[in-house]
């Protein structure tokens with residue numbers, strides 16, 4: 228433990244008092260002081276983290292220049308989205324041009340990068356010997372956040388629906404609702420991060436409760452649950468992962484349209500185009 232000399236002398240009664248002490252008294256006073264400091268440090272460590280309430284988060288809305296549900300691609304520093312760091316004066320970057328017929332990997336490289344959370348979640352699922360479809364679902368589970376964060380599970384599922392199996396779409400769609408509900412049978416707990424994001428007293432709205440109940444009784448429940456289990460937040464900046472590690476799984480389970488994502492005339496093509504060009508004024 229580091230000792231602040233001034234605090235130590237004050238804690239022992241001040242310069243004058245210390246000067247009058249003999250060696251023994253000083254040693255005792257030092258011990259008292261150190262043990263007090265140690266207790267304070269332990270108490271501070273144990274003090275429960277103070278999470279905001281729903282009402283406090285509501286009050287913060289008018290202190291921001293953006294709404295919290297805005298997509299990552301529309302903010303200057305994508306990784307800091309959701310935090311309340313002051314970003315006034317931080318400018319957006321020019322995006323790298325996309326190929327004419329973009330593939331999923333191109334989106335990872337040019338629009339979702341560094342995509343640390345997605346790559347780490349997929350890598351964790353792989354390490355845990357999940358099925359290839361679950362690994363793919365983990366890789367894609369939060370891509371909706373690039374476009375819009377509010378209800379991201381539904382946006383993400385819609386984005387991929389024409390290109391993957393129903394099971395993968397299901398897993399991505401329902402991971403959002405399942406995140407709010409513990410499942411002790413697989414050691415899944417309500418995320419601490421949600422106390423911070425949604426408020427300590429937050430109660431998920433009825434449609435999220437209903438989505439959970441529906442998914443809980445579905446034959447693909449475990450696929451969606453595994454996405455929440457491998458939803459990896461402890462991002463290690465020293466681990467370099469690349470989309471290359473998942474090219475084979477993408478190849479087997481994601482039907483890339485030959486015209487390229489965004490140009491294949493599906494009901495979701497415009498959503499991919501909005502990510503190709505988020506700078507378009509209309």
Ligand SMILES: [Fe+2]
Nearest residue numbers: 368369402403
């Ligand atoms: Fe998510």
Ligand SMILES: [Fe+2]
Nearest residue numbers: 368369458459
């Ligand atoms: Fe996630």
